[in-house]
Amino acid sequence: MQGLALPAHARRAAGGGALPLAPRPVSPSAPPLQVTPGPAPLRAAETALIRQAVQDARGNVAEAARTLGISRATVYRKLGTPRG
DSSP states (O other): OTTOOOOHHHHHHTTTSOOOOOSSOOOTTSOOOOOOOSSHHHHHHHHHHHHHHHHHTTTOHHHHHHHHTSOHHHHHHHHTOOOO
8 A cells, every 4th residue: 555656636735745554554364444434534534635725725726726636616616615
């Protein structure tokens, strides 16, 4: 998993550094990690990433959208904010 290549926009949004990996080595004999089913954790992570990109862009939604590789409309939709 450490060799996993991420898109450039994900690396930039993560601060350019290494992303945190599993807190322990993963081996076939290791017990499975506890994972919460459903889209809520992913949605929360996505929202946090978009909010951070907008903050890093000093509120410039167009710049944040370019950094993330998504449209301005998608930024507004994902954040649930009116355009403008």
